[in-house]
Every structure is written in structure tokens, then in C-alpha cells.
Amino acid sequence: xxxxxxxQVLKGSGDDLHPIYLxxxxxxxxxxxxxxxxxxxxxxxxxNPASRSHPYGWTAxxxxxxAREEVAKLVGADPREIVWTxxxxxxxxxxxxxxxxxxxxxxxxxxxxxxEHKAVIDTVRELERQGFEATYLDPEPSGLLDLEKFKAxxxxxxxxxxxxxxxxxxxxxxxxxxxxxxxxxxxxxxHVDAAQATGKVHIDLEKLPVDLMSFSAHKTYGPKxxxxxxxxxxxxIRIEAQMHGGGHERGMRSGTLATHQIxxxxxxxxxxxxxxxxxxxxxxxxxxxxxxxxxxxxxxYVNGDLEQRVPHNLNISFNYVEGESLIMAVKGIAVSSxxxxxxxxxxxxxxLRALGRSDELAHSxxxxxxxxxTTDADVDYTISxxxxxxDKLRELSPLWEMFKDGVDLSKVEWAAH
Amino acid sequence: MAYSDKVLxxxxxxxxxxxxxxxxxxxxxxxxxxxxxxxxMKLMIKVNDSGIIEDAKFKTYGxxxxxxxxxxxxxxxxxxxxxxxxxxxxxxxAEELALPPVKIHCSVLAEDAIKAAVxxxxxxxxxxxxx
Numbered sequence: 001x002x003x004x005x006x007x008q009v010l011k012g013s014g015d016d017l018h019p020i021y022l023x024x025x026x027x028x029x030x031x032x033x034x035x036x037x038x039x040x041x042x043x044x045x046x047x048n049p050a051s052r053s054h055p056y057g058w059t060a061x062x063x064x065x066x067a068r069e070e071v072a073k074l075v076g077a078d079p080r081e082i083v084w085t086x087x088x089x090x091x092x093x094x095x096x097x098x099x100x101x102x103x104x105x106x107x108x109x110x111x112x113x114x115x116e117h118k119a120v121i122d123t124v125r126e127l128e129r130q131g132f133e134a135t136y137l138d139p140e141p142s143g144l145l146d147l148e149k150f151k152a153x154x155x156x157x158x159x160x161x162x163x164x165x166x167x168x169x170x171x172x173x174x175x176x177x178x179x180x181x182x183x184x185x186x187x188x189x190x191h192v193d194a195a196q197a198t199g200k201v202h203i204d205l206e207k208l209p210v211d212l213m214s215f216s217a218h219k220t221y222g223p224k225x226x227x228x229x230x231x232x233x234x235x236x237i238r239i240e241a242q243m244h245g246g247g248h249e250r251g252m253r254s255g256t257l258a259t260h261q262i263x264x265x266x267x268x269x270x271x272x273x274x275x276x277x278x279x280x281x282x283x284x285x286x287x288x289x290x291x292x293x294x295x296x297x298x299x300x301y302v303n304g305d306l307e308q309r310v311p312h313n314l315n316i317s318f319n320y321v322e323g324e325s326l327i328m329a330v331k332g333i334a335v336s337s338x339x340x341x342x343x344x345x346x347x348x349x350x351x352l353r354a355l356g357r358s359d360e361l362a363h364s365x366x367x368x369x370x371x372x373x374t375t376d377a378d379v380d381y382t383i384s385x386x387x388x389x390x391d392k393l394r395e396l397s398p399l400w401e402m403f404k405d406g407v408d409l410s411k412v413e414w415a416a417h
Numbered sequence: 418m419a420y421s422d423k424v425l426x427x428x429x430x431x432x433x434x435x436x437x438x439x440x441x442x443x444x445x446x447x448x449x450x451x452x453x454x455x456x457x458m459k460l461m462i463k464v465n466d467s468g469i470i471e472d473a474k475f476k477t478y479g480x481x482x483x484x485x486x487x488x489x490x491x492x493x494x495x496x497x498x499x500x501x502x503x504x505x506x507x508x509x510x511a512e513e514l515a516l517p518p519v520k521i522h523c524s525v526l527a528e529d530a531i532k533a534a535v536x537x538x539x540x541x542x543x544x545x546x547x548x
Contacts, residue, residue: 321478323455325481395434397478399478401436414453
């Protein structure tokens with residue numbers, strides 16, 4: 001039945017109502033192959049995987065275990081180390097609160113980084129409220145963590161460290177092996193948020209010194225609402241459950257498993273494993289094309305290290321152009337901005353501020369994230385759109401005029417209001 | 418951000434973008450705002466011997482409503498005396514553009530820019546008379 005369903009991915013044509021989608025780091029479309037695989041598990045094979053007494057349950061359980069194997073295979077884990085969750089936010093909560101609480105007798109100090117996702121930072125803040133202490137390390141201007149600073153932050157009572165694999169805003173890849181080795185030497189449990197890493201960097205948990213790792217399906221062409229947490233078996237890591245009930249997932253996460261979602265995540269991760277090498281070459285070429293096109297524009301600044309970075313991400317600040325007017329100008333593409341004016345908060349991107357970027361540059365940043373369905377034509381369109389609009393906005397900008405006249409803007413006394 | 422059609426029109430087709438000769442004794446310049454706050458407006462007016470504004474130009478670094486507010490006032494200023502210009506209130510600008518409450522400060526900035534430009538031309542005139 002699923003084969004007859006015609007499925008395609010809508011990715012926009014460039015007009016204002018259907019902008020070209022360049023926001024793959026926010027979420028990805030579900031790959032049509034993934035959707036096709038999920039559908040029978042909503043209708044025909046609807047059984048509860050925990051039902052042991054009839055074929056409906058057995059079929060669902062088999063699908064869940066196949067998916068578990070696929071997720072494990074992508075990251076070099078044992079399927080018994082994979083716990084299903086509702087997404088990376090839940091995985092981060094379960095890992096950080098679960099391990100901190102279980103091992104709190106050992107110590108109550110946690111280390112993390114200021115550029116982590118809010119699902120990590122706010123979870124650590126909550127633990128601080130409960131009596132833990134936390135150190136939030138600033139990365140270097142490249143976005144990467146200085147290993148010496150990390151080492152220096154470890155205390156005798158440090159129980160847990162949490163560092164993300166790939167940053168969601170600037171795409172930089174932390175040296176997880178090196179950080180994990182430092183954790184091992186000091187008996188610190190190491191959690192890694194890998195929501196933005198799957199399908200983009202090779203992950204081999206057999207070799208990586210990582211104890212807990214969070215995954216999300218919807219950043220890798222799977223459905224929203226499902227994720228997983230890797231919990232190491234050798235040496236065994238224990239976590240306290242945060243969700244109590246039927247004792248599913250070996251007691252670590254109760255709740256009836258969402259079979260169709262899990263099947264989707266498994267299929268998405270299978271496709272990622274089989275196609276990522278080829279796909280990343282293609283995506284890198286497109287990203288570099290976009291980068292070279294935009295670098296023709298004067299006064300642009302790439303945010304974050306360009307080498308230690310996934311090929312999918314390009315985060316650029318366009319100096320002397322205000323962020324909100326820039327976003328208004330580029331309605332033909334769907335991108336995300338570090339500007340405060342476009343979001344609910346009044347602060348510009350905390351990630352860019354943590355790199356030491358000025359408010360102005362943080363405000364004028366755009367994150368382009370490229371993915372499976374991006375084409376050369378999309379990139380060409382984006383380059384020409386950006387060039388035209390930046391020119392237009394700079395023509396309007398008194399700051400640009402002053403810059404061109406050789407005025408040092410940092411020396412001007414502004415009539416602040 | 419839900420902007421009115423008038424804001425969008427001024428944003429898409431800003432009127433009187435540019436600069437006048439700032440050393441011209443008949444030209445007054447007002448620059449207000451700060452880059453760190455997210456908006457800077459530069460307004461220039463050319464005033465003839467009868468005290469009437471013959472020309473007005475602007476450049477603005479800022480959000481859509483800051484651009485629209487300054488574009489609008491350049492239209493309003495032409496043909497007015499500097500006294501009439503000085504009397505323009507931010508509430509008139511906000512009303513004309515139907516600015517949302519969080520963007521009222523853009524109209525305040527435009528009013529400040531007019532006052533600064535008028536003050537500049539008056540200072541130039543006073544210096545000329547003194548000479």
C-alpha cells in the first residue's frame with residue numbers, strides 16, 4: 001500500500017511564500033523513503049511492542065528492534081546501549097539529570113560550555129537549583145574548546161561533563177576524543193549531545209571515550225518526536241530514570257514506544273550510514289560554492305572555525321547591515337538569523353556572543369544550512385539574492401558610507417538612545 | 418514582524434536615499450542612534466534663504482520601520498519651513514506608518530534626527546551671521 005503513495009519533498013521555489021529551504025540545521029524534511037517505511041506501522045502494524053501475547057505485538061517489537069540495530073550501527077554501538085526517547089532534548093535531560101543524580105554521592109560539580117544547546121544549559125541550570133555546582137566554559141573565538149582550559153576546570157568533585165559534538169549555530173566539531181580522554185583520566189562521566197552530528201561526522205562509540213550520547217531523528221531526515229540516548233555498557237554507566245511507569249527500555253525510560261516514529265528513525269539512520277560519505281562530498285561542494293560566492297561581498301565574516309566544521313553549515317555576518325532588515329530583504333530563502341529582532345528574546349545569539357563577536361556582527365549574522373535536497377540552482381539563487389540585497393541595504397546604511405570614507409566607527413561618539 | 422503596507426512600501430522603495438554636501442552652508446545634518454543599539458539615522462536637509470527645506474536625504478542602518486520612518490520624514494520635510502519641521506512629532510510618524518508598539522522608538526529616532534538636522538543648520542546660520 002505504501003508503494004502507491006506518491007511522495008516528494010517540498011523545498012521551495014524562491015518566491016516569498018515558498019522560500020528556498022536553507023535551514024536544515026533547524027529541521028530536515030522526512031526522506032520519502034523514511035515516510036514510506038513508517039506508514040504501515042501507523043495503520044496495519046499498530047501493535048504495542050510491549051505486547052508479548054500476540055503477533056501484533058511481536059511484529060511491532062521486531063520493527064523496534066530492527067530500528068534499534070540501525071541506530072546502533074550508525075554510531076558504532078551495541079543495540080542494547082540504545083534507549084528510545086522523544087528527541088534530543090529528552091535525551092539530554094535524561095543523560096545529565098540521570099547521571100548527575102545517580103552519581104551525586106561522588107560529587108556535585110558539572111562542566112559544560114556556554115555554546116551548548118539550551119537543552120543542555122537549562123538542564124544544568126536546573127541541577128544548580130537542586131544543589132549542584134556548574135562551570136560554563138567559554139570556547140575560543142573559533143568556537144572550539146581549549147583542552148587545557150577544560151582540564152583546568154576539572155575538580156575532585158566533578159562528576160559529569162557535557163560537550164556537544166557539532167554546534168547547531170556555527171557547525172564546529174569539538175574534539176570529542178580528546179575531551180573524552182581527559183574525562184576518562186579524571187573519572188568524569190562524559191555526555192555528548194550529537195543531535196547535529198549524525199550523518200555529518202563519523203561516530204564510532206566503540207572507540208570514542210564517551211559514556212552518554214544524545215541523538216535526534218529529525219535533524220537526519222527522520223520524523224520529529226523521536227530520539228535516542230546511548231548509555232555505555234562497558235564500563236557500565238547508570239542513570240536514574242526521569243520518566244516512571246511500565247519499566248520500558250530496561251527501566252530507563254518508561255512509556256509505550258512510538259513504533260512508527262522509531263521505525264522512521266531507524267530507516268533515516270540506515271540511509272545516513274549508507275549514503276553519508278557520498279552525500280557529504282556533494283554538500284561540501286555546495287557549501288564551498290556558497291561560501292566563495294558570498295566572500296565576493298566586502299566585509300563579511302565567517303563565524304566559527306571553517307576547518308573543524310560540518311560541511312552543511314555556513315554562518316556569516318554581513319557588517320554594516322542590520323539583522324532584521326536583512327531578514328526582511330531575503331524572504332526568498334528560509335534561513336535562520338542571530339539577530340534578536342527576529343526572535344522572541346531581545347539578546348542577539350548567545351553563541352556568537354560567546355565567540356566574542358560584537359553585538360553588531362552578531363545581529364547581522366545569517367546561518368545557511370544545506371542538506372540532502374539542496375541544488376546548485378538553490379545556491380546560485382541565494383548568492384545573487386544576497387549580493388543584490390546587501391548592496392541595496394548598504395546603499396542605505398550611513399555606517400557603510402562612513403566605513404567607505406575611512407571613518408573608524410569605534411571612535412565615533414554615538415548619540416545612544 | 419507584521420508590518421503595515423506603508424512600512425513595507427517605504428522599506429521596498431525608500432524615498433530620497435543619499436547624502437547632500439555636508440560642507441554646504443545651506444545643508445544641515447542630523448545623525449542619531451548607535452550601532453550597538455541596532456539603529457543609526459542620518460538625515461540631511463537643504464534650506465534656502467527663506468528658511469524653506471528644498472531637499473532632504475537620508476541613510477539609515479536599522480530595522481524595516483526605522484528605514485520607513487526616515488524615508489517618510491524626508492517626504493514630509495520638503496517644502497516645509499524649518500520651524501514646521503521642528504514641530505513634527507514622533508506620534509504623527511508612528512500613526513502614519515501604523516507602527517507596532519515595539520517599534521515606536523523608530524519614530525522617536527526620526528523626530529530626533531529632524532531636530533538634530535535643524536539644530537545643525539541653525540548653528541551654521543548663526544556662525545555665518547557672527548562672521
